[in-house]
Amino acid sequence: MNKLKGLMVIICLYFLSACSSDSVVKENPTVPTVITESITINGSAITDGKPKQLTLNILPINVSTKAVSWTTSSAAATISSDGILTPKLNGTVTVTATATDGSGKVGELQVNISGVTTVYTSITRAESILIWQRNNGGWGKAVPDLNSYSAVQTEAQKATALSTKNSTDTTIDNGHVVTELRYLLADYKTSNNPNYLFAAEKAIDYLFQAQYSNGGWPQYYPDKSLYRHQITYNDNAIVNVMNLMWDIIKSKNNLELVNPKYKALADISFKKGIDIILKTQITSPSGKKSAWCAQHDEITLLPALARAYELPSVSGSESVGVIRTLMLVEQPSEAVKQAIKDAVDWFALAKIFDISTKQVPDATGPNGYDVVIYTTPGTTTWARFYDLNTNLPFFCGRDGVKKASLAEIEIERRAGYSWYGNWASTIIGSEYTAWKTKNGL
Incomplete structure (x- = not known):
């Protein structure tokens, strides 16, 4: 038995020696990868x-x-x-x-x-929106109340819409384009009518086309008459578009329904939008950054005049939405962090204490009332416009002349515009605190 074990050991050693020698045949080299041409x-x-x-x-x-x-x-x-x-x-x-x-x-x-004869489910709101969509993919202000889309359009309205299909006064002002396409996607989700998805995607294409190469959006496109060409934060115009781009990137709020190709395009568009926000943040005479004007010149990027009573200024209203847009950025750069901090610091300094506005009956007012200021201890508010040099609130009527108090301008503008508001109350409080915690600041 011992002799047999010894013989087996010798045989094993022989084979091990043979396997480690140069006489062993090597494996074939790896076949090279051939890529598409x-x-x-x-x-x-x-x-x-x-x-x-x-x-x-x-x-x-x-x-x-x-x-x-x-x-x-x-x-x-x-x-x-x-x-x-x-x-x-x-x-x-x-x-x-x-x-x-x-x-x-x-x-x-x-x-x-050609030859598609399928009849799809229709929804009144979406059908009305289709009627008013211009050939360039956007909408004008022909339907100023967006809730009016829920009504069946009259024959006269249809005729007007058809005659203005090639009009160029399409705008992102007052929620237009963004709201219509969001409605279309919601109705597409309910009906699975491809006409609604097609129209929504056409509107997204319009927004990409309207964006300036520097990242801003004009209030109107392609009509650039008057002040319509300016980069417009007024009434959250650009903020609405940026939120839409963010939803495309994140595939949420029904934007997951659109063509996947839009995700990469929206990512580029959003980043360009953030870049122009940083570049248009106003620098005060002291050299410190503050906030934003309601509109900026698309070339110089400086605060710009819009309507006669909308003078270059620091906005206590529109700047809030701009900060919220910056807060969307994940892993924000030092530039984004500083822009948010500077804007929040400015809002803290721009607080106005112990006053409120109140509507009082007045038949000469545009809506049957006047607006007056009254003392309300313990309250905090902000003005719509702050002077670029003094940082003091100002007011302006249609004559385009700055006034130090609301009472100095005509009743039509006094009661027909939002001059004070608590717009920044949460952005400089709970929202800013949450953002700092999220980013480890």
């Missing part, structure tokens, strides 16, 4: 409204992986992961196939679609 999509027009299989030619033929990511340019059609194009609306759609091997190669095909 070109992609061609094969297909033709859809004339019967039915789904169609698209095919690919990918070169070289020995490419390591032929996997692609399919997308379409709009809600006019959807496409499956294996290239089946399903039409939803008549029109034209661009189909894109992107290589997933990191080569960056893309193939595109424009497909004309």
Whole structure:
């Protein structure tokens, strides 16, 4: 038995020696990866409204992986992961196939679609919004009360809307464009009517097109008459757009319903918007940053005049929304942190104590009342406008002349505009505290 064990040990040692020698055959070298050089999509027009299989030619033929990511340019059609194009609306759609091997190669095909006869569920609000949407994707102020979209539009309204389809006075003022497209997405979610998604995406395209290269948005686009060309924070115009871009980036509040291509575009747009916010923050005569004007010149970036009573100033109202937009930034840069701190510090200094406004009946007022100031101990408020040099509140009527008190301007402007408010009460309190905690400050 011992001799047998010894023999087995000798045999094992022999094989171990043989395996470690140069006589062992080595493994084959790794096969090199071949990446995509070109992609061609094969297909033709859809004339019967039915789904169609698209095919690919990918070169070289020995490419390591032929996997692609399919997308379409709009809600006019959807496409499956294996290239089946399903039409939803008549029109034209661009189909894109992107290589997933990191080569960056893309193939595109424009497909004309006709023959779609599907009748989709309709919702009154969305149908009204479609009627008033301009050809450039935006909306004007023809429907000033956004709640009016919930009513069926009259024949006269339809005729007016049709005659103004090419008008260029489309605007982000008073919540327009952003509100309409949010309504459309909500109604699309309920009805699954692709017309609503298509119109919402057209509105998003309008917002991308309207943004200046420096990151700002004008109040109107493409109409740039009067003060409409200025970068506009007034009435939260840019803030509304930035919040929309943020929702696209984060795929929330129904913006997860839009084409995935918008996420990368919104990320770029949002970052440019943050950059222009930082650049337009006003520097006081002391050299310290304060807040923002309701509108800024798009070239010089300085505070600018809008209507006669909206003079260059530091805004105690619009600046609040701007700070909230900056607070959205995740992992904020030192520049963003400093901008928020400086603005909050300015609001703390701009507090006005122990006064409030009150409406009193007056038949000569624009709404049957006047607005007066009265003493209310223990209250804190802010003025709409602060002087750029003195940081003192001021008021202005349609004559464009600064006044030191609200009582000095005409009743039409005194009672027809918001001159005081508690706009910053939470932003410099609980919101700022929460933001600092979140960012470890």
